[in-house]
Amino acid sequence: MNAAQPLFQADVELDAPLLQVSGLTRLYGPDTGCQDVSFELYPGEVLGIVGESGSGKSTLLGLLSGRCPPDRGNVAYRDRDGQWLDLYSASEAERRTLLRTEWGFVEQHARDGLRMGVSAGANIGERLMAQGVRHYGQLREAGLEWLRQVEIDPARIDDLPSTFSGGMQQRLQIARNLVSGPRLVFMDEPTGGLDVSVQARLLDLLRGLVRELNLAVVIVTHDLAVARLLADRLMVMRRSRVVETGLTDQVLDDPQHAYTQLLVSSVLQP
Numbered sequence: 456m457n458a459a460q461p462l463f464q465a466d467v468e469l470d471a472p473l474l475q476v477s478g479l480t481r482l483y484g485p486d487t488g489c490q491d492v493s494f495e496l497y498p499g500e501v502l503g504i505v506g507e508s509g510s511g512k513s514t515l516l517g518l519l520s521g522r523c524p525p526d527r528g529n530v531a532y533r534d535r536d537g538q539w540l541d542l543y544s545a546s547e548a549e550r551r552t553l554l555r556t557e558w559g560f561v562e563q564h565a566r567d568g569l570r571m572g573v574s575a576g577a578n579i580g581e582r583l584m585a586q587g588v589r590h591y592g593q594l595r596e597a598g599l600e601w602l603r604q605v606e607i608d609p610a611r612i613d614d615l616p617s618t619f620s621g622g623m624q625q626r627l628q629i630a631r632n633l634v635s636g637p638r639l640v641f642m643d644e645p646t647g648g649l650d651v652s653v654q655a656r657l658l659d660l661l662r663g664l665v666r667e668l669n670l671a672v673v674i675v676t677h678d679l680a681v682a683r684l685l686a687d688r689l690m691v692m693r694r695s696r697v698v699e700t701g702l703t704d705q706v707l708d709d710p711q712h713a714y715t716q717l718l719v720s721s722v723l724q725p
């Protein structure tokens with residue numbers, strides 16, 4: 456960033472991408488994994504990755520979030536200060552710091568994203584502590600506030616997540632991720648495995664938070680209804696490749712690729 460520019464410039468640069476991905480590839484076998492994926496993600500934008508089981512969605516999410524290195528390709532992230540960081544040239548420590556400050560990751564199974572042996576309040580406070588907040592009152596207050604935000608009774612703050620229902624655990628995982636004010640959140644089937652009514656409530660909550668906090672999100676889902684509700688833009692994957700991208704309504708209402716047409720029509724059929 457130019458030294459003459461004001462410090463807040465980066466965060467109001469809404470027309471500059473947050474993430475630039477080019478030629479991202481990791482193959483486990485022919486057409487198995489993910490290959491040649493390129494796109495840009497803008498602040499506040501929700502990108503849905505859809506496709507059948509085994510098409511490479513989770514592999515791509517793992518590559519984007521720095522969890523597993525690519526065979527080739529790049530992921531560049533523009534941080535809060537407006538500096539571009541090349542994810543795979545960065546050190547392991549820098550990637551870890553990103554993941555607990557400016558990024559979040561919501562796992563499909565809440566127990567993979569929570570610390571089950573500590574209280575709900577401690578789960579929420581952990582990322583704040585990692586950012587240097589030490590004041591007990593502040594941590595407690597943030598815990599109570601975020602339990603309210605995700606519609607969990609604040610009186611449960613000292614309870615272990617294992618005493619929560621599946622839907623509550625997922626909401627706690629969301630609170631744990633969002634408390635530190637991330638700019639970019641990765642989500643892997645966040646409503647998968649929950650009852651339909653619980654899913655609907657969680658989706659409503661997620662949609663509200665994403666808008667309110669202007670979060671950029673990359674969400675993997677095989678559920679086109681979830682994609683329709685949350686995503687601004689869709690990327691359709693098949694056998695490790697992206698076969699179609701576009702605005703969500705365009706892709707779902709007027710799919711161009713034969714595979715997307717099949718995917719959409721299979722949902723519409725009774």
Ligand SMILES: Nc1ncnc2c1ncn2[C@@H]1O[C@H](COP(=O)(O)OP(=O)(O)OP(=O)(O)O)[C@@H](O)[C@H]1O
Nearest residue numbers: 483487488506507508509510511512513514515677
């Ligand atoms: N660590 C690994 N070693 C070998 N093969 C792998 C590995 N991870 C993924 N694969 C293979 O890569 C392909 C893509 O897997 P991936 O989990 O990315 O698909 P997906 O679209 O997320 O599927 P699902 O919706 O079932 O989670 C699959 O054939 C899978 O078996």
